[in-house]
Amino acid sequence: MQIKEEPKTYDVVIVGSGAGGGMAAYMLAKAGAKVCLLEAGGYYDPADPKYITQLKYPWESPRRGAGTTRAFGDFDAAWGGWQIEGEPYTAVAGTEFHWFRSRMLGGRTNHWGRISLRFGPDDFRRGSISGIGDDWPIGYDDLKPYYDRVDKLIGVFGSVENFPNEPDGIFLPPPKPRLHELMIKKAGKNIGIPVFPSRLSILTQKINDERGVCFNCHQCNRGCAVYADFSSSSVLVIPALKTGNLTLVNGAMVREVLTDTQTGLATGVSYVDTLTREEVSVKAKVVVLAASACESARLLLNSKSGRFPQGLANSSGVIGKYLNDSTGASRSGFIPALMDRKRYNEDGVGGMHVYTPWWLDNSKLDFARGYHIEYGGGMNMPGYGFGMGMQGSNGKYPYADGSTKPAGGYGSRLKEDARRFFGAYIGMSGRGEPIPLESNYCEIDPDKVDKYGIPVLRFHYKWSDHEIKQAKHMQDTFEQLIVEMGGIPQGRKPGPENDYGLAKPGQIIHEIGTVRMGKDRNKSALNEWQQAHDVKNLFVVDAAPFVSQGDKNVTWTILASSMRTSEYIIEQVKANKI
Amino acid sequence: MKRRDLLKNIALTSVGVATAATGINASPTQDADLEAGKKKKSKAGPGRTPQEVERDAKLMAETFFTPHEMATITVICDIILPADATSGSASQAGVPAFIEFMAKDMPQQQTPLRGGLMWIDNQAMKRFGKKFVACTAPERIQIVDDIAYPEQAKPAMKQGVSFFNLMRDLTMTGFYTTEMGFQDLGYMGNQPNTWLGVPEDVLKQYGLTGKE
Ligand SMILES: Cc1cc2nc3c(=O)[nH]c(=O)nc-3n(C[C@H](O)[C@H](O)[C@H](O)COP(=O)(O)OP(=O)(O)OC[C@H]3O[C@@H](n4cnc5c(N)ncnc54)[C@H](O)[C@@H]3O)c2cc1C
Ligand code: SF4
Numbered sequence: 149m150q151i152k153e154e155p156k157t158y159d160v161v162i163v164g165s166g167a168g169g170g171m172a173a174y175m176l177a178k179a180g181a182k183v184c185l186l187e188a189g190g191y192y193d194p195a196d197p198k199y200i201t202q203l204k205y206p207w208e209s210p211r212r213g214a215g216t217t218r219a220f221g222d223f224d225a226a227w228g229g230w231q232i233e234g235e236p237y238t239a240v241a242g243t244e245f246h247w248f249r250s251r252m253l254g255g256r257t258n259h260w261g262r263i264s265l266r267f268g269p270d271d272f273r274r275g276s277i278s279g280i281g282d283d284w285p286i287g288y289d290d291l292k293p294y295y296d297r298v299d300k301l302i303g304v305f306g307s308v309e310n311f312p313n314e315p316d317g318i319f320l321p322p323p324k325p326r327l328h329e330l331m332i333k334k335a336g337k338n339i340g341i342p343v344f345p346s347r348l349s350i351l352t353q354k355i356n357d358e359r360g361v362c363f364n365c366h367q368c369n370r371g372c373a374v375y376a377d378f379s380s381s382s383v384l385v386i387p388a389l390k391t392g393n394l395t396l397v398n399g400a401m402v403r404e405v406l407t408d409t410q411t412g413l414a415t416g417v418s419y420v421d422t423l424t425r426e427e428v429s430v431k432a433k434v435v436v437l438a439a440s441a442c443e444s445a446r447l448l449l450n451s452k453s454g455r456f457p458q459g460l461a462n463s464s465g466v467i468g469k470y471l472n473d474s475t476g477a478s479r480s481g482f483i484p485a486l487m488d489r490k491r492y493n494e495d496g497v498g499g500m501h502v503y504t505p506w507w508l509d510n511s512k513l514d515f516a517r518g519y520h521i522e523y524g525g526g527m528n529m530p531g532y533g534f535g536m537g538m539q540g541s542n543g544k545y546p547y548a549d550g551s552t553k554p555a556g557g558y559g560s561r562l563k564e565d566a567r568r569f570f571g572a573y574i575g576m577s578g579r580g581e582p583i584p585l586e587s588n589y590c591e592i593d594p595d596k597v598d599k600y601g602i603p604v605l606r607f608h609y610k611w612s613d614h615e616i617k618q619a620k621h622m623q624d625t626f627e628q629l630i631v632e633m634g635g636i637p638q639g640r641k642p643g644p645e646n647d648y649g650l651a652k653p654g655q656i657i658h659e660i661g662t663v664r665m666g667k668d669r670n671k672s673a674l675n676e677w678q679q680a681h682d683v684k685n686l687f688v689v690d691a692a693p694f695v696s697q698g699d700k701n702v703t704w705t706i707l708a709s710s711m712r713t714s715e716y717i718i719e720q721v722k723a724n725k726i
Numbered sequence: 727m728k729r730r731d732l733l734k735n736i737a738l739t740s741v742g743v744a745t746a747a748t749g750i751n752a753s754p755t756q757d758a759d760l761e762a763g764k765k766k767k768s769k770a771g772p773g774r775t776p777q778e779v780e781r782d783a784k785l786m787a788e789t790f791f792t793p794h795e796m797a798t799i800t801v802i803c804d805i806i807l808p809a810d811a812t813s814g815s816a817s818q819a820g821v822p823a824f825i826e827f828m829a830k831d832m833p834q835q836q837t838p839l840r841g842g843l844m845w846i847d848n849q850a851m852k853r854f855g856k857k858f859v860a861c862t863a864p865e866r867i868q869i870v871d872d873i874a875y876p877e878q879a880k881p882a883m884k885q886g887v888s889f890f891n892l893m894r895d896l897t898m899t900g901f902y903t904t905e906m907g908f909q910d911l912g913y914m915g916n917q918p919n920t921w922l923g924v925p926e927d928v929l930k931q932y933g934l935t936g937k938e
Pocket of ligand 2: 362371373496497498
């Protein structure tokens with residue numbers, strides 16, 4: 149096959165346009181570098197009418213928003229999902245991992261939950277605190293200035309709480325709690341569980357002329373047409389394009405990083421044009437990977453050469469190992485006091501208005517890491533699934549006139565059921581920190597390729613006892629909170645038979661750790677600047693470098709780290725070191 | 727771009743199309759035609775990938791249920807959600823056409839639905855010597871009463887209970903995801919809004935201050 153070669157040599161080529169890649173493209177293009185951004189998926193702009201699903205009604209979808217073709221429903225802004233046609237992945241028998249990918253400009257930031265938490269000081273040194281796991285090569289103080297700048301550049305609401313290990317940011321005003329959220333706060337206070345304003349990257353105030361202000365449609369997962377929430381597409385890549393320094397190539401599925409056999413330095417990447425299926429190579433002085441944690445590991449492992457037989461930047465053999473995803477478990481509750489509620493528009497922003505940070509001391513518990521709690525509920529817009537399973541609840545609670553009726557049934561009573569139960573359910577989900585294990589990894593499947601001929605990933609992942617015990621603790625907490633609210637926990641309480649409802653690995657979609665950073669080059673692939681020990685002009689700026697993930701969602705840390713590494717690249721180039 | 731202009735844009739692309747596609751008195755087939763027409767007009771389908779547009783168009787062009795099955799579905803839907811003082815019936819809200827679409831969209835529903843319809847016709851034949859749609863209203867209710875209450879149903883009726891649960895689920899969702907359903911429910915969102923917190927009278931009703 150003939151390989152087409154782009155004649156130009158760029159200063160930097162970036163692979164992937166999600167949180168990490170978008171930030172790098174923004175920082176480097178603004179600094180004046182000539183940047184090429186390669187994105188496997190298509191172009192996407194949440195403000196372009198052709199892509200807008202925001203404010204659509206369920207009846208505008210023939211399946212009323214059901215998730216038949218999109219995992220999170222017809223209106224969700226994800227082009228991708230757990231499975232992508234022609235791009236398989238596998239798992240070692242007896243283990244499993246679920247890998248969510250979005251193939252579009254901005255990656256998964258177009259439809260993410262916008263929960264934007266900083267890691268706390270302790271989250272960088274869990275190894276030395278607990279004796280289990282490893283410390284990061286950097287600490288909170290190294291990242292704090294970048295978190296501050298990300299807050300200002302992108303915008304996040306929240307409240308100053310001075311809560312241990314939950315650093316405050318530079319916040320926009322948070323929205324007031326909804327009714328069920330006030331009830332959760334009150335119940336939390338009674339039983340010693342802190343509940344305070346959530347921290348989401350949604351603009352409750354104007355921050356610049358390019359972006360609008362949130363108008364409370366509760367649909368950030370559909371992408372915001374006025375750019376009032378953070379998506380890498382709208383907030384980073386599109387502004388970076390306006391500098392004239394950024395060349396964006398969509399439909400560019402990168403196969404491998406190219407290296408010079410003499411120097412061992414990266415010279416660029418080669419990609420498959422997904423439309424023409426032609427092979428193209430792009431030359432650059434610096435290569436930045438941001439294809440998401442597992443994909444960046446895959447790229448490096450697939451970049452084998454005589455000089456790098458184990459894959460690029462992998463003399464330590466660590467690439468792919470220590471893969472870890474947040475833990476997750478949930479429970480829902482029915483709150484009788486919320487039956488027959490007064491109607492008003494309580495959609496609010498596209499997520500919870502309050503949350504619970506990790507509030508306990510693990511040294512007094514039988515598991516080593518904490519979790520935070522996310523809350524749901526309210527008079528939400530009906531979609532596919534609304535009113536289903538009525539026979540499970542309508543026989544249990546008396547009607548307004550005091551009568552009870554047998555479960556199930558038909559007729560006008562079902563309409564009354566829909567009305568009286570509307571907005572009377574709440575949900576809570578724990579999201580926790582797992583122990584990163586060497587035995588949880590992704591590797592190249594020796595037998596399989598995707599439709600571009602690129603060898604695919606094979607996963608090996610099992611939860612340890614710590615995560616299972618943590619899930620048990622979550623279930624006890626959820627039950628306590630629901631009962632304290634005067635509510636009735638729904639369904640049977642998950643128990644040991646199903647690991648206390650612990651989500652399967654990957655399902656929480658915070659995978660990290662596959663291209664570790666560290667001080668010791670025998671145990672890590674990258675140094676503290678996310679720069680390859682073995683190849684000094686190669687960087688990784690997604691969540692692959694992270695040593696652990698705290699009990700926080702990772703994206704705000706991806707953004708801060710990518711910003712930090714981007715500035716390091718600029719300095720190093722200026723100092724002629726790369 | 728200015729927020730106001732964008733909002734105008736949104737209003738045009740979504741709300742405008744919405745009202746056209748939801749003729750409240752439209753018959754099931756009309757409803758399906760309108761949906762199909764809508765897809766044909768906007769080739770790229772706002773907010774859909776080309777593969778999704780293609781898949782939807784293909785499903786719309788297919789017919790799964792026979793006219794007899796559709797008639798039976800319509801009768802059952804309207805038993806589940808009849809017109810009353812608050813709102814119209816399931817069929818007035820286009821629920822049968824929605825069920826037809828879902829059977830094609832989620833093929834795993836096909837056997838339970840088609841088989842369930844046969845099951846209910848078989849019951850009607852055994853009891854009254856005619857198909858379910860040909861039964862009188864009291865005769866139909868006699869069968870439905872045996873399968874509508876899962877906790878009271880006789881063991882021999884269990885398959886009918888499963889079928890009726892499925893029909894209840896699809897009818898409820900199909901109804902409450904229409905304009906008529908929204909009105910019945912009193913859902914007030916999905917539009918630009920200023921959120922100032924829980925209204926004062928609601929706080930009072932629940933003995934809350936808003937400063938919990
Ligand atoms: C439903 C959902 C909710 C979430 N909620 C939250 C939340 O509330 N808070 C939080 O912190 N995190 C959340 N996340 C996680 C968050 O989306 C990710 O952490 C974040 O997007 C990761 O950024 P990234 O840059 O590493 O990768 P991505 O955003 O996945 O972007 C990677 C990009 O690289 C492209 N790419 C991949 N392979 C190649 C290749 N070979 N060649 C070229 N391009 C390639 C992809 O197409 C994609 O565009 C959520 C995720 C999902 C799915
Ligand atoms: S909730 Fe606010 S930020 Fe989110 S999509 Fe709606 S208007 Fe935009």
